[in-house]
């Protein structure tokens with residue numbers, strides 16, 4: 653289908669972009685790489701009167717690594733993350749997850765902020781944000797605020813973002829050097845959205861027992877999930893066969909997916925257990 657008619661603006665400052673978004677009473681949309689919004693326009697799932705292109709806002713493109721963690725500007729593209737060599741040490745889980753996003757062409761244009769705002773329950777970046785307890789900075793006509801990832805995602809394509817708000821950056825807490833991690837997903841074809849994915853990390857105490865376990869699940873609910881029952885299974889334990897089997901079972905029990913055209917609920921429930929199991933095995937086996 654052809655796209656509906658819309659006006660287009662390409663501001664050069666963030667304040668101008670916010671003013672433009674606020675000018676249409678909810679009938680304007682930010683445009684990042686267009687990798688989700690343009691198909692939505694073509695299918696008439698979105699028909700905003702005005703598109704506010706963020707591509708000239710250079711300050712939104714920056715990736716900054718500091719002792720506080722990683723700050724991803726909203727307009728940082730998947731390609732920028734994959735090309736950033738420092739991120740391999742500063743946030744290997746992020747880098748591994750982004751490598752699974754879509755195809756080469758889409759990774760060249762798709763952005764962190766676009767993915768977070770779009771809130772596809774099967775997308776990698778929202779899952780990483782929730783697993784890592786990222787904070788999302790936004791600015792709107794009433795000023796700036798920071799939203800915890802746990803409070804940001806309300807359902808498929810639904811978020812805490814107000815119509816006039818722009819995501820400025822996503823901040824991931826600092827990543828200790830010897831942290832163990834794994835990211836595993838299953839999709840029918842390379843580059844498709846995952847049927848299910850697991851993101852896990854944990855630290856180890858002086859005896860090698862897991863502590864501070866974080867386990868995230870993608871594609872098995874209406875939003876990305878933290879699987880707290882699985883974390884409870886892992887904390888204080890050695891990652892032996894018994895613990896991994898318990899984590900697999902706890903992951904399947906912790907989710908309640910729906911049947912859809914891609915997979916039955918029972919299949920997805922079993923799959924997330926297997927994804928968690930494989931991610932834990934990868935975390936345990938990786939040299940630190």
Ligand SMILES: Cc1cc2nc3c(=O)[nH]c(=O)nc-3n(C[C@H](O)[C@H](O)[C@H](O)COP(=O)(O)OP(=O)(O)OC[C@H]3O[C@@H](n4cnc5c(N)ncnc54)[C@H](O)[C@@H]3O)c2cc1C
Nearest residue numbers: 682684685686687688689754762763765766769775776819
């Ligand atoms: C064929 C195909 C396969 C894909 N596979 C995957 C996949 O496997 N995994 C995955 O994670 N993604 C996948 N994607 C989506 C892709 O990752 C996009 O990067 C992502 O959807 C966001 O697109 P974008 O950055 O271009 O944002 P846009 O499409 O420009 O915008 C998306 C939404 O976010 C809003 N928005 C954008 N930036 C901001 C901002 N800074 N502040 C507030 N709102 C904003 C827009 O208004 C719009 O509502 C796929 C896309 C396609 C077309």
